[in-house]
Amino acid sequence: MIAPEPKSVAAVITEWRTNSHADVLLSRILEPEAWGHPKPFGLKLAAVYADQFPENELCRSYCQKYNIPIFPTVKGAIGVGTSEVAVDGVILIGEHGQYASNGLEQTLYPRRRLFEEVVHAFRLFKKRVPVFSDKHLSYDWLFSRWMYDLARHEGIPFMAGSSLPVAWRLPALNIPIGTELTEAMAVGYADLEAYGFHALETLQCITERRRGGETGVLSVRCVTGPRVWEEEKAGLWSKALLDELTPARQAAFRDPGPIRPTPSDALFLVNYRDGLKGAVVMLGSVGSCFAFSGRRRDVKEPDAAVFMLEDHRPYGHFGHLLRAIEQMIVTGHPSYPVERTLLTSGLLSALMQSRHEGGSIIATPHLADLSYQPADWPYAPGPVGTPA
Structure with a gap:
């Protein structure tokens, strides 16, 4: 042939x-x-x-x-x-x-x-x-x-x-489209714009698969430093969900170390229109780790996985991203909806404004009706480094 x-x-x-x-x-x-x-x-x-x-x-x-x-x-x-x-x-x-x-x-x-x-x-x-x-x-x-x-x-x-939605997941994490999510949290690290975007895409590529698809976001908020942990005590994000990632972090990294408060910590809070509360914790002590942790209604065990990147050449996750790009150019149809990235772009912009204003709540009427349905494009299969 x-x-x-x-x-x-x-x-x-x-x-x-x-x-x-x-x-x-x-x-x-x-x-x-x-x-x-x-x-x-x-x-x-x-x-x-x-x-x-x-x-x-x-x-x-x-x-x-x-x-x-x-x-x-x-x-x-x-x-x-x-x-x-x-x-x-x-x-x-x-x-x-x-x-x-x-x-x-x-x-x-x-x-x-x-x-x-x-x-x-x-x-x-x-x-x-x-x-x-x-x-x-x-x-x-x-x-x-x-x-x-x-x-x-x-x-x-x-x-x-981002390449995060197509990266490896340890352990394998498949959230069926139409799942009813009750909690959703992503983990990230480092610069709040460059890497915070990756963490938001990690969150969104899962939350968009919830029942009804994506329906929009009403407001966001970003706090930093000790206030991140004060908001956990106030119930605005879940340390328990973070702890659920411990086995995945131990499997993914040789010595992940304990998570503890650091001055560089930041928290993104995302208030979805359909009532779901999303959170992203950007943590100085988590290492080079992106992850998702969440719960489904009437399912006892949480969903918790590290979104694993190949942190050295050949940076194989970019190969899996390029396969998605290739598919679009060959077929003329996007492999997954650009609306995901439109939403994460809007979220990040509003979150950076919230941080600048000292953690104010930023209403996002411009994101409140940004609705779309997800696609079933696969993430990277096999162990980390498996070429696309």
Whole structure:
């Protein structure tokens, strides 16, 4: 059987250096065997636009090696130097690079600007192809919603998000669509924007599977430091659910150590429209751990699993993310709903505002009717490191 011709993609990126998101996604397309994949991806890199070229950049060397043109404009990359859309899809990676921060300590990555330039090229060339946008849509809710609405208006198949929903789960955790959840908590660590987004996607990829699907969020709140543990004593999140993760942490990490309060701790509280209360605890003592813990109605045993990343090259979870991107570009249909990432982008923006205001409750009427149904896209199978 003859393998189908790979689909061509244009990469629109902020920068490409060792272990950047551009590296762990685009280099996989070019050299799948070097990244541990016995089966190549059904994609070929046709052109690149890079916003920045740091001293340690890899973009020029990779593109020279594989005869891939680098264009000074997004339009040039989409057209591969022609006056038409000359690719089957676009991978937008607006992560890493030297960009300013705002007063909420959010890095102002130009994802909205780059997406606008992609759509401008589509309009000029009178053709639309699928677009994947890495991580959250934007640091700003209005920019995120604008990107989502523009994609819908233009009829662009659009997907975005984190690698956490497709990462390994220890132990295996399958929440059937339609499950009635009574408690839901995610665990994360480190920077509240860059890594807090991953933790929110960890929470959301489970809570969206509850009975009725996602129906929206009424309000959020973020507190930090000792107040995290004061809120636990007040019953706003469950230390018992955190403790349920102990066996999974012990299985996943050689010496996970005890969880204890630290000055860098933070708590995200998410008040869902249908009454579910979600929580994310970002803990300085948890190690490099993302996890989910929750309860189903009338089920005695809790659901508790570490969402496991491969924390060294070849960073295999990005291979599983790339398979989802590949599926969208090959079929023209998103592998899972972009609404998940629209919601997590809005949550994160509001939570950063709450932190800036000292832990105020932020009403989110703009998220209250953000409803969608989940998809059954699989997470990474087998032991950690199993290649996609």
